[in-house]
Amino acid sequence: MRNTGTTPSGRAAAALPGREGPIRKAPVREAGRPLPATATAALCALLVTGCGSSGTATGTDAASGGKITLTVGDYGTFGYKEAGLFDAYMREHPGITIVEHTVQQESDYYPALQTHLASGSGLDDIQAIEVGRIAQVVKKQANRFTDLGKANGVDKSAFLPWKAQQATAPDGRTIGLGTDIGPMAICYRKDLFQQAGLPTDRDQVAGLWQGDWARFVDAGKQYQAKAPAGTFFTDSAGGLFNAVVSTSTTQYVDGGGKLNYKDNATVKTAWTLSTDAIQAGISAGLKQFDTPWYQAFANSRFATVACPSWMTAIVADKSGSANKGKWDIAAAPAAGNWGGSFLAVPKAGKHQKEAEALVTWLTAPPQQAKVFTSVGNLPSNTEALSRPEVQNAKLDFFGDTPTGQLYAATAQSIRPAVLGEWDGLVKDTLTNGALLSIEQHQSDPAKAWSTAVKEIDDKVGD
Numbered sequence: 001m002r003n004t005g006t007t008p009s010g011r012a013a014a015a016l017p018g019r020e021g022p023i024r025k026a027p028v029r030e031a032g033r034p035l036p037a038t039a040t041a042a043l044c045a046l047l048v049t050g051c052g053s054s055g056t057a058t059g060t061d062a063a064s065g066g067k068i069t070l071t072v073g074d075y076g077t078f079g080y081k082e083a084g085l086f087d088a089y090m091r092e093h094p095g096i097t098i099v100e101h102t103v104q105q106e107s108d109y110y111p112a113l114q115t116h117l118a119s120g121s122g123l124d125d126i127q128a129i130e131v132g133r134i135a136q137v138v139k140k141q142a143n144r145f146t147d148l149g150k151a152n153g154v155d156k157s158a159f160l161p162w163k164a165q166q167a168t169a170p171d172g173r174t175i176g177l178g179t180d181i182g183p184m185a186i187c188y189r190k191d192l193f194q195q196a197g198l199p200t201d202r203d204q205v206a207g208l209w210q211g212d213w214a215r216f217v218d219a220g221k222q223y224q225a226k227a228p229a230g231t232f233f234t235d236s237a238g239g240l241f242n243a244v245v246s247t248s249t250t251q252y253v254d255g256g257g258k259l260n261y262k263d264n265a266t267v268k269t270a271w272t273l274s275t276d277a278i279q280a281g282i283s284a285g286l287k288q289f290d291t292p293w294y295q296a297f298a299n300s301r302f303a304t305v306a307c308p309s310w311m312t313a314i315v316a317d318k319s320g321s322a323n324k325g326k327w328d329i330a331a332a333p334a335a336g337n338w339g340g341s342f343l344a345v346p347k348a349g350k351h352q353k354e355a356e357a358l359v360t361w362l363t364a365p366p367q368q369a370k371v372f373t374s375v376g377n378l379p380s381n382t383e384a385l386s387r388p389e390v391q392n393a394k395l396d397f398f399g400d401t402p403t404g405q406l407y408a409a410t411a412q413s414i415r416p417a418v419l420g421e422w423d424g425l426v427k428d429t430l431t432n433g434a435l436l437s438i439e440q441h442q443s444d445p446a447k448a449w450s451t452a453v454k455e456i457d458d459k460v461g462d
Contacts, residue, residue, distance in 0.1 A: 068351050069097045070358055073124035075109040076102070077313055078179060078341070079371035080362060089361060096354060105289060106130050107428060117144050123346040125355040129176055131340045134166050135257070136421035137176075142169040146345045149174035151356040158365075162416030163380045167342050176342030177363040178380035180371070182308030183410035184246055184332040186216075187315050191326050192231055192303040196223045202401070206331040213244045213333045217273050220282035223303060233282040235293065235302045237274040237439055238431030240283070243306035244270035245427070246417075247336030252427070253420030259460065261426050262453060271430070275445045278438055285439035287432060294318045308338040309407045312376035316397035325399050329406055335413035340380060378407050385411060422460055429456050 072080075080086050086098045101124055103109040110133055116122040129137055137145075149156055149172070156164050159178050167176035186209075190200040198219070199205055209216035217240075220233035227233070234240060245251050248266035253259055261267045277283045284302045286293040296302060297318035305311065307329060315327055343363060345355045361367060368379035369387045376395060379385050385408050393404030434452035437443040 067095050067097065068354060069099055070126065070351055070355055071124040072098060072100045072126045072128075072358075073109070073113070074100065074102055074128035074341075075106040075130070076104065077310075077375055077377075078128065079313075079375035079377050083367075083370045083374035085362060085367055085370065089358060096358075098358070107432075110424070117141055117346070120144075120348050123348050125345065125349040125351050126359055127344050127346055128179070129167075129342045129344055130424070131166065131182075131337075131342075131419070132424035132427060134176065134342060135419040135423065137344075138167065138169050139421050142171075142173060142175050144347055145175040146347055146352055146356060147173040147175070148177050148345065148356060148359065151360055153357075153360045153364075158383060159363075159380050160382060160385075160411075162414075163340070165416075166419060167344075176344040177359055179341045179343055179363060180310060180339075180368070180377035181380045181411060181414075182246075182310055182337050182339030183378060183407050183414060184243060184334075184336040184338055185307045185309075185406060185410065186330050186332050187305050187307035187311065187327055188330060189300070189303045189323075189326055190328050192228055192300065193223070195228045196226045196303070198223055200328070202328050202330045205328075209333045210331070211333055213240075213247075213269070213273055216240075216333050217277050217280070217282070220277060220304075221280050224280065224282045227303075231300060232284040232302045234277065234304045234306075235284050235296065236286045236288050237278050237283045237435045239288050239306045240277055241270045241274040241431055241435060242338055242427065243332065243336070244273055246308075246338035247332065247334035249415045249417045251417050251419075252423045253418055255418060257418060257420050259420055259422050259426075261430075261456075267430075271449065274435055275438065278435070283439060287436055287440075298323070306332070306338070309372075309376050309378035310339055312395055312398070312403065316376075316395065319397075324397050327398055329398060329401050329403065331406070331410070335410050335415070337411075337414045337417070372404070376403070378411060422456070425459055426456055 081100065086100065090096060090098055103112070109128075110130070113123075113127060113129075148154055149168075154174075154177065156174060160181065163178040163181060164174070167178065168174055186205075188205060193200050193205065198208070208219040223233040245266055250264060250266055252261040252264065252267065278285070284296060286296055286301075294314075295318075297315065298320045300323065305315065307315065312329070319327065343359045345352055345359060349355055363381065365379070365381050365384035365387060368381050368384035369390050371377050372379055372384075372390050373393050379390060384390060390404050391408055394401060395403045429452045433455065434443075434448040437448050437451075438445055
């Protein structure tokens, strides 16, 4: 889920679960994501009262024979419940109970996390951090988390180098261990492509747009010319924007990490292609991770969605059994990473050592591989990436699609981007703000851009 999606990285209606009982989880992971009224109320309760342990002492209850509860705060679908990992860990550690606090949308989760970090209370023993937020946390809040690089059993070199570096502070401290990454692909509906006169073989489909996102938009115009009634080529301009940005090494900051989205060639290209898609009528105009977007999968409203590995779980879950076998996965115009997350241990937690042990176990190769085969979140651990169960994985919903090979190969081609502390803000404002206003309210593109720039500048200047 990550996600931050943001911010994407890349992983979705769930209220914050209650605190009693062992494990509770939202049905699906996304890395950016609106809450129903009940969830909004629950989030307000989270902001006021917190949901986890707080204090300064490390946990000793388990060592003394007592039982402890470890709380895990995350968003979307991290896959630990679905893969049976929490249950497995509790069987191996009978003195520990795990309670998972999940918020559907990362954009709701992160402000709550910031509130708890500022107060030093209400934090979970383990907190997830989305890739679009990690640079800000590393720069401004690294001292609020334990150094997982020194935790027993942690080998930083076991992770993709660029993934490990993203959570490394200037002084070398590791504030988070990588969970998943979001190598990019395109999920597409074979039946809708066929009806629109486009190829359905995944290699031929990839050939339609190979090497250039502009060709992806051109393919959309071809599709729309003969589109089945009531369908669009792709789900949203915001999703297209994120996909284009994700495949560049320069995104919202310059090489030194300074905010530079206004003059960034990648952002300009993504904006131009996204507004072109809107004006050409090839986008369904939906807000990703919103209820109508989920419903559109089942209702066959669109034929493609930018599909980092974690998106496959959403496609499968929201499309429903009636659409099983109709979706396939093709290579994107260029390799990139959208999404991915980290697990971190706040220093304010009462059970730091036990929390570090759980984080270490959850991010180890066997567990990361099991999450991928369960929900499609691709490992960030290099050994896990090379395991046969990952390389040979096929997700049942997608039939014979070589899911593991496709995403693992793309992961090896990713050129890491420089991250900035405001990536999540910029991404959310341009997609869920500016582009959505053009799609749903027919705002003038130039005015929408100017409004977004002012909003970003005002918040960065605070």
